Amino acid sequence: MGGYSTNPADYKLLEEVGYGATGTVYRAIYLPFNQLVAIKSFDLDRCNVNLDDLRREAQTMSLIDHPNVVRALCSFAVDRSLWVVMPFMDQGSCLHLIKIAYSHGFHEDVIGSILKETLKALHYLHRHGHIHGDVKAGNILLDTSASVRLADFGVSACLYDNAGDRHRSRNTFVGTPCWMAPEMLQPGSGYNSKADIWSFGITALELAHGHAPFSKYPPMKVLLMTIQNAPPGLDYDRDKKFSKYFKEMVAMCLVKDQTKRPSAEKLLKHSFFKHAKPPELSVKKLFADLPPLWNRVKALQLKDAAQLAVKKMPSTEEEAISRSQYQQGVSAWNFDIDDLKAQASLVRDDDDIAEMREEAEKKFFTNYKAIAIDSQSGTVKMNSEKSPQNKITSQVGAFDIKQTEQDEYLNKKEKNPKSDLQEPGLPKNIIWKRNGSITEATTSTLEKDIGMCKIKGQSRKIRQTQSGPLLPGTVLSHSALERGRTLERLENGNQLLGEKNNHEARRAPSFSGPLMLPMRASANSLSAPIKSSGGFIDSLDDKSKANLVQIKGRFSVTSENLDLVKDIPVSSVSRRSSQSTKDSITNGISASFLTTHLQNLLQQTSIQQDLIMNLLNSLQSAEAIEVSQNGKLPPLPRSSEINGSVDTAASERERLLLLKISELQTQMITLTGELTAEKLKHMQLQQQLILYSQEQNRDKRDEVA
């Protein structure tokens, strides 16, 4: 394809500049041309896709010839990955920019310019019979010259389909829930290029607010809200700053009836776009004060990791660990939680409960329609009924980077091989801007964040993944592994190849997410909430993998989750621990050792309590719904836009929910018993600790006397 070699040795991978549900994107140099390129490495093991399909898709992608669409320069297989070489867009995606510096969205001028270029791309694709299928801020890429290009066309879509034949591939829709048009979620209602117009409208809101509508909800909830709720728009107080043209344009895109949505061609004629500034006048200033993309990515990874740790940390655990740290004289938790929470796309309310609810909803949808969610990214795929896409046959021009810039970069790199990790001229601290103000993340703050992740990641992982005995040793080894990976990743940012483990560990979520995950977040948490966590998947034991029903960022919900507490032989752990504690006391082992040991036990108890609370909450909310509906489950959407087959699904859903409630009730009874026993043991251990301390004090006094 177009003079680019398919020999991996001709490419030198530099840093990671993004990742999605299907792979990781690197900045790289194409050595024969001494040219910067981006390489998206699709992990074929993870995608389980037919390589020929993929190649065909990459071929199609390489035929794209439009200044607003990212094309593939070439593609080839490397071990179990497919590398797709693309022009490098040195300012990354709009989502990146939002996350790093514009958490409340862009100015209307900027939005107008970006959307207009994106719409030109859509017009081009639609004219050639293509549907993009995944229009969102994470797929709108920018470069320093203010070029705006729509990415992720073709290959990604193919990757979501495991069918292995092209025709079926075309019947499979790929998208990210927050951005998906209502008709894509309804059986029997075909969709066409107007689905991209809906996603385009959602993207407009994403650029305006800093996150997509519903982005803080889990994917299944987003699907239901998209069907049931009125279309989102720019109608709130906070939207007063936007022009009526902008509001009107968004409203035109977000009409539930696809036939009433304008085509890309028609939309381009809207006054909002007629008045849009050329990107050179508006977009350039977006990144004027920002550090290079790869440094931003590192900052985002750290932020995502810290956010994840914070948002997933139940208060009881926080207290336990805080107490433990205080006692050890380490008051290291000194960073701004509010600031972290401010990143809307990563904030999740009642995530855990929602995840459990999702499982039930998911079962319903599985019957309702073949559907799968990669909640790492929040990306949903589902079988649908149409997607006409024809081949296009235009040829392409190559993307060039100024020779002087490249030489400068390459020389710099030769002199200082570590320059990828720390750009000369940049302070050691990573800088990012939020809402126009520059925030400096001092090294120490970042280190603290990492420290935080180490500690908190440990607790969270126990809760999410442990399906076997929860033993202190297991906990510690998980934690050490994760800690090792985090540090390794930070230290070896430039060691990209052959570091799969390291690599996977680093995938912070991207829901929305977005989503965050995101949803994709997420995925594109540098993308959903947070979008990725191969490492976590890999860390699941086989049993868990087999039962994986959902992945959320670093965390997953498996069909065993609800059995998790049952699976943990709480009493045996405690009994054993309690016995060993007594033995230790009688054997005269040091107080600090015992304190740590007991604190571990305390933490475990808290975690178990938290799990039980989640189950209780889940049950209570289900019961509340039941009561409020006079013993009936909530009715399914009955809008005129939903066809009759939903009714059949309603009784199925009702049956599944009732089943789930009775399952939960049984579990609750078991768990309540276990909790009571656990509380008793906890109290006994506390008493032993007190007795032991008293004994120690007495001994000391005796010694002094």
Ligand SMILES: Nc1ncnc2c1ncn2[C@@H]1O[C@H](COP(=O)(O)OP(=O)(O)OP(=O)(O)O)[C@@H](O)[C@H]1O
């Ligand atoms: N050509 C490129 N140049 C520079 N950065 C890129 C390029 N392509 C992608 N990126 C960066 O990598 C991020 C992830 O890209 P990717 O296509 O993997 O995301 P995604 O659409 O969220 O995932 P997926 O396609 O797997 O569903 C983008 O949001 C963007 O920031």
